[in-house]
Amino acid sequence: MQFQIQNLNKTNSKAQSLVYFVSQKGTGDQGMKLNNIPKDLQKIVKDAEKDEVFKGEWSSTLSFRGMESQGGKNITFIGLGPEKEFTAEKARQASANAYKYLSALKTQSAVIFADGLVINKNKNADIARAAAEGVTLASYNFDTLKNMGEKKSKKKTSKAKELNIELGMGDSSAGTKKAFEQGTIIGEATNFTRWLGDMPGNRMNPKILAEETVKAAKGTKLKVTVWDKARIKKENMGSFLSVSLGSDAEPRFIMMEYKGAAASKKPICYVGKGLTFDAGGISLKPSAGMEEMKYDMCGGASVIGTMIGIAKLGLKVNVIAFVPATENMPGPSANKPGDVVQARNGKTIEVNNTDAEGRLILADALTYAAEKKPVWICDAATLTGAMVVALGNIHTGFYTSDDAVAKKVEKAAEESGERVWRMPVVQDHQDDMKGTYADLSNLASSRGAGSATAAAFLKNFVPEEVPYAHFDVAGTAWNAGNRLSYNPKKGATGSIVRTFIQMAMDHKA
Numbered sequence: 001m002q003f004q005i006q007n008l009n010k011t012n013s014k015a016q017s018l019v020y021f022v023s024q025k026g027t028g029d030q031g032m033k034l035n036n037i038p039k040d041l042q043k044i045v046k047d048a049e050k051d052e053v054f055k056g057e058w059s060s061t062l063s064f065r066g067m068e069s070q071g072g073k074n075i076t077f078i079g080l081g082p083e084k085e086f087t088a089e090k091a092r093q094a095s096a097n098a099y100k101y102l103s104a105l106k107t108q109s110a111v112i113f114a115d116g117l118v119i120n121k122n123k124n125a126d127i128a129r130a131a132a133e134g135v136t137l138a139s140y141n142f143d144t145l146k147n148m149g150e151k152k153s154k155k156k157t158s159k160a161k162e163l164n165i166e167l168g169m170g171d172s173s174a175g176t177k178k179a180f181e182q183g184t185i186i187g188e189a190t191n192f193t194r195w196l197g198d199m200p201g202n203r204m205n206p207k208i209l210a211e212e213t214v215k216a217a218k219g220t221k222l223k224v225t226v227w228d229k230a231r232i233k234k235e236n237m238g239s240f241l242s243v244s245l246g247s248d249a250e251p252r253f254i255m256m257e258y259k260g261a262a263a264s265k266k267p268i269c270y271v272g273k274g275l276t277f278d279a280g281g282i283s284l285k286p287s288a289g290m291e292e293m294k295y296d297m298c299g300g301a302s303v304i305g306t307m308i309g310i311a312k313l314g315l316k317v318n319v320i321a322f323v324p325a326t327e328n329m330p331g332p333s334a335n336k337p338g339d340v341v342q343a344r345n346g347k348t349i350e351v352n353n354t355d356a357e358g359r360l361i362l363a364d365a366l367t368y369a370a371e372k373k374p375v376w377i378c379d380a381a382t383l384t385g386a387m388v389v390a391l392g393n394i395h396t397g398f399y400t401s402d403d404a405v406a407k408k409v410e411k412a413a414e415e416s417g418e419r420v421w422r423m424p425v426v427q428d429h430q431d432d433m434k435g436t437y438a439d440l441s442n443l444a445s446s447r448g449a450g451s452a453t454a455a456a457f458l459k460n461f462v463p464e465e466v467p468y469a470h471f472d473v474a475g476t477a478w479n480a481g482n483r484l485s486y487n488p489k490k491g492a493t494g495s496i497v498r499t500f501i502q503m504a505m506d507h508k509a
């Protein structure tokens with residue numbers, strides 16, 4: 001897809017297909033708003049309204065093929081619903097719908113008149129960014145592993161069939177252009193995260209994940225450092241290392257550093273669970289649905305995508321990311337229930353369920369991140385099935401004991417359009433994670449609140465004085481396409497990338 005922003009007025013486009021947006025004046029039958037629609041087209045929309053075919057309701061469409069209007073042949077109107085309820089997130093979704101419609105048309109050139117999305121208090125720049133994100137996100141399609149033979153034999157796919165989309169903003173200010181570029185970068189960073197997640201375990205093991213990270217960072221200011229098994233052992237990451245021992249695939253500890261501010265400025269840190277396949281280990285998972293555990297590195301992938309995005313945006317902050325990457329397999333050297341391992345911070349852990357491995361690898365990564373004396377640490381992990389039960393694929397649950405961090409998270413999520421929900425973590429959850437024979441157990445001693453007890457466990461590896469939030473993305477990292485038009489129907493979503501990037505954008509170094 002070719003994608004650019006244009007200061008178009010309604011008559012100067014040469015595109016085959018045109019998309020307009022139509023909102024409703026109120027929640028009842030007060031009619032539609034047709035501000036940004038050329039006169040000749042207004043008539044046909046009004047006719048459709050009279051016939052009760054199209055009222056501008058949220059996500060409804062009205063389309064015509066073989067028309068001759070404004071130079072276009074295919075004209076589509078997308079309903080936005082009541083003006084009052086309109087948000088930048090709705091602009092993101094409506095733009096994704098526009099892209100999907102255009103790709104189904106098999107058209108080659110199109111204009112999306114996104115100036116029709118400037119409603120309420122939304123500014124041109126906010127809409128340009130949201131629309132750029134919506135279109136870029138909707139264009140993601142995981143086809144790497146299909147027709148591989150053909151792709152190899154053909155030199156390059158022909159460019160002629162590429163869809164060329166112009167986003168009409170009726171505004172060529174530097175601010176709007178910059179916002180459009182930011183939206184495109186953020187969308188692409190999220191798509192990269194999705195791609196890492198969608199790749200299966202045999203093609204995205206810890207070594208490959210590290211290599212792909214290095215490859216993606218080429219040409220940016222990111223410095224990527226990768227530790228192998230021997231180094232991980234030497235660094236006393238005994239908890240992380242123990243999880244990897246059941247597999248032939250060696251672990252990797254991936255670090256990405258970005259310096260956008262003076263060296264004296266403290267970094268912000270991201271940590272992500274990079275379980276490239278979670279079979280459960282000796283506490284083996286049931287086979288039904290186990291294939292989904294290739295997504296168990298989505299937290300890590302989100303952190304990697306976040307860093308690529310931050311570097312491409314050229315943000316004026318210092319950021320370091322850490323991704324412990326491993327498989328969790330039941331090989332002969334695997335952790336056994338009851339084994340006691342020691343983490344980098346000295347704490348001993350009873351491994352009472354080898355399937356609760358995410359917390360074991362994050363323990364060492366969080367300890368190491370905290371040693372960098374960061375402004376704050378945010379981690380992302382597909383940590384618990386309990387999170388899926390609690391919040392489904394609607395919200396990402398996050399845990400923090402720090403109200404100031406919670407505020408930052410909520411503000412960033414509001415701006416990014418991602419839904420997050422603060423969950424409780426208290427002393428009782430901590431008590432439930434005490435070990436019988438070691439300092440801690442990786443399995444709670446009481447039933448229920450499984451995502452909160454997991455969060456409480458992680459807190460043991462971040463010193464009190466370091467502001468910290470944990471995001472359990474188990475419910476939102478894949479298969480959430482039934483809710484959001486910019487998510488793929490199935491597969492990785494890249495959840496929390498937009499919020500993590502926004503937190504870095506909001507941070508004043």
Ligand code: BES
Pocket residue numbers: 278296353355356357358382383384385386388442443444450474475
């Ligand atoms: N990767 C899983 C969590 C998970 C399960 C994510 C389903 C998404 C969908 C994690 O490693 C795990 O297995 N957690 C256990 C912990 C339990 C043994 C305390 C779980 O949630 O069942």
Ligand code: ZN
Pocket residue numbers: 278280328354355356357358
């Ligand atoms: Zn597990």
Ligand code: ZN
Pocket residue numbers: 275278296355357358382383
């Ligand atoms: Zn896991």
